[in-house]
Amino acid sequence: MSRLLSVFGTVKQSVLHMGRYPSPIIHPPRGSLPVLLSVPHSGRDYDPALMANAVHGLAALQALEDPLVDRLAWRAISAGIGGVVQPVPRAVIDCNRDEDELDPAAIDGIGPTPIGPRARHGLGLIPSRTHRHGALWRRPIDRAELKRRIVEVHRPFHQALADGLEALKTRHGEALLLDCHSMPSRRNAPAEVVIGDRHGASAAGWLSSEAMRIVRGAGLRVALNDPYAGGAITARHGRPATGVHALQLEFDRSLYLDRDGNAGHGFDRIASLIEALAKRLGEALLASQMREAAE
Numbered sequence: 545m546s547r548l549l550s551v552f553g554t555v556k557q558s559v560l561h562m563g564r565y566p567s568p569i570i571h572p573p574r575g576s577l578p579v580l581l582s583v584p585h586s587g588r589d590y591d592p593a594l595m596a597n598a599v600h601g602l603a604a605l606q607a608l609e610d611p612l613v614d615r616l617a618w619r620a621i622s623a624g625i626g627g628v629v630q631p632v633p634r635a636v637i638d639c640n641r642d643e644d645e646l647d648p649a650a651i652d653g654i655g656p657t658p659i660g661p662r663a664r665h666g667l668g669l670i671p672s673r674t675h676r677h678g679a680l681w682r683r684p685i686d687r688a689e690l691k692r693r694i695v696e697v698h699r700p701f702h703q704a705l706a707d708g709l710e711a712l713k714t715r716h717g718e719a720l721l722l723d724c725h726s727m728p729s730r731r732n733a734p735a736e737v738v739i740g741d742r743h744g745a746s747a748a749g750w751l752s753s754e755a756m757r758i759v760r761g762a763g764l765r766v767a768l769n770d771p772y773a774g775g776a777i778t779a780r781h782g783r784p785a786t787g788v789h790a791l792q793l794e795f796d797r798s799l800y801l802d803r804d805g806n807a808g809h810g811f812d813r814i815a816s817l818i819e820a821l822a823k824r825l826g827e828a829l830l831a832s833q834m835r836e837a838a839e
Contacts, residue, residue, distance in 0.1 A: 570629075603677070636693060646669055
C-alpha cells in the first residue's frame with residue numbers, strides 16, 4: 545500500500561497562468577479493486593494568453609471539453625477507485641492524441657500537411673478548429689511552446705496513468721483503465737453510451753461484453769466501437785496480453801446535462817453508472833483471476 549500511495553501522491557488543482565501548467569490531479573486508490581479512471585478532457589480554466597489568441601472566444605474552446613466528466617467520476621473516486629484527472633483544458637493540448645498527431649494550422653514550422661486523420665480534421669494534439677466554430681486560433685504556437693505543453697502536460701498525464709496501472713497490476717495481477725469521455729447528442733443516435741476497446745486490441749473481449757451488459761442493465765442503449773473505438777489513451781495503455789486492459793467510455797451529454805450545460809436530472813444516474821462499471825468490472829477481473837489460479 546505504501547508503494548501505491550507514493551505512486552499516487554495527490555496534487556492540488558490550480559488555475560492556469562503564464563507560469564508552469566498544473567500537474568495531473570491524482571486520486572489514490574483506497575479500495576481493493578484493480579481499476580483506474582482516466583479523465584483527460586475536463587479542464588476548464590483558461591489563461592489570458594490563450595484567450596487572447598482565441599478567434600471566437602471562450603465558447604469555441606469550451607466546445608472541446610467533456611463537460612463535468614470529472615464530477616461524474618467523483619462518485620466512483622469517493623468509493624475508493626483510483627483516478628487521474630487532467631486539469632489543463634483540451635484546447636491547450638489533447639492528452640487523447642499521440643505526440644506526433646500535428647497540424648500546421650495550430651503549430652508553426654512543422655511541415656505543410658497535418659499528420660494523422662484526426663489532425664486533418666482539426667483535432668490533433670493541439671486542436672486547430674471545430675466543426676461549429678471553424679478556426680480556433682489567431683496565430684499558431686511555436687515549436688518551443690509545443691514542447692513545453694508536451695513536457696508539462698501530456699507526458700505527466702500519461703506517466704501517471706502508466707505508474708498507476710503498473711502499481712495496480714503489481715498488487716492484483718491485472719489492471720483495468722476506464723477512460724471517461726462525453727459525446728455530443730445526436731438525434732436518433734442508436735446508442736447513448738459507446739464502449740471502445742479498439743476492436744479488441746485494448747481489452748479482453750469478455751470485459752467489453754460485461755461492460756455492455758452493465759450499461760444495458762441500467763436501461764441505456766449501448767454500442768461497441770461505433771462510432772468511437774478509443775483514442776491514444778486506450779491504444780497506449782491497453783495491453784490485454786500483459787494483463788492491462790483499457791476501455792473508453794463515451795456518455796451522451798443529454799443523459800446528464802440540462803440545456804444550459806449544467807448538471808441535469810440524470811447526473812446522479814450516470815455518476816452511479818460509472819461507479820457500477822468500475823466496481824463490477826473490477827470484481828469480475830479479480831474473479832477471473834481466481835478461477836484461472838484454481839485451474
